[in-house]
Amino acid sequence: MTTLAFELDERVRLALTTEMQLECKPGLVCPSDNGSHKDMNQATFERSIFALQGYFADCFLLGQNHAVLAELKARGQQAEAAMFKATDGVNTHKGAIFMLGLLCAALGLQKVTHGRFRPARLGEIVKQAWGIPVLLSGAAHAAVPSHGLRVHRTLGLPGAREQAAAGFPVLFNVCWPALQHALDRGCSESAAASHALLSSMAVLDDTNLAHRGGLEGLRWAQASAAGFLAQGSVFESGWEERLRALCKAFQQRWLSPGGSADLLSAALFLQGLHQDNPLDLLAPQAEVRV
């Protein structure tokens, strides 16, 4: 594994950890509260993140080798198996394995084609390199359809595959810009992360929400997040209290925006690359093979 691949792997797993450690995420597992989940807690997520070690490095290297989707998918399925083994069968990071795996593969492709990392272009690269096969992979008839496929068939809602095929528009046009905007305004990292999470929740057709709460649950969650933003989000005093009230409301309805949690992790990873780009720091000859 190269040092660069190893560093990227560490950075992705740090982003997943930062997402996990953020408090007061409506419906989601937090250090002090399991949100709308009975079968997982912080320790489950930590075991999952540990089990994913090496996966994101491999995706980067596969991208450097111009891998086709089938190769990425095979590695992604191995990572899913490692996750399920570590969590005793609980789905903690399926969406993150998919999205951050593709983004790391896009980084690999970007490095070999342009010699530099430009995080803002990664969604376009995913769309061009793997977008169509990603969409077609959803057409296969699984023996037991996933939550996302069931929601897609019954409600016609797009999900993780459609986001990837379109170049992750909610990540690149909403979630990451919201994180940057809040940081630029001088917010703390955790307040900025909360703003990014709620910004994503307000617009993403999260199949987790639709799976648990139907279309009505999804639209209620989106409107609630939009209401929080309209009240000034994290930029107006009293926001922590308003966010705590939202956490209670999500828990009462037993809704969990897992897709937006993954987007937050991806936005934190991209922001890290933007602020401290390892290819700008690393001279080409410094990237040694170990």
Ligand SMILES: CC(C)(COP(=O)(O)OP(=O)(O)OC[C@H]1O[C@@H](n2cnc3c(N)ncnc32)[C@H](O[C@H]2O[C@H](COP(=O)(O)OP(=O)(O)OP(=O)(O)O)[C@@H](O)[C@H]2O)[C@@H]1O)[C@@H](O)C(=O)NCCC(=O)NCCS
């Ligand atoms: C392409 C796959 C990801 C296909 O997905 P699949 O059909 O297997 O499963 P989905 O149900 O569609 O799951 C996709 C996960 O993506 C997240 N997500 C949901 N909506 C969106 C959205 N609109 N945009 C982006 N991402 C979205 C979400 O992940 C998070 O939620 C997870 C918990 O989900 P779930 O189990 O449904 O919910 P619970 O509340 O736990 O269930 P109950 O308690 O109610 O029973 C958690 O994992 C978060 O990460 C969706 O779950 C894919 O499987 C695939 O192709 N895999 C192959 C390997 C691979 O990754 N290949 C590419 C590698 S580069």
Ligand SMILES: Nc1ncnc2[nH]cnc12
């Ligand atoms: N913190 C979290 N809680 C529940 N589901 C998630 N999926 C990704 N992160 C999550």
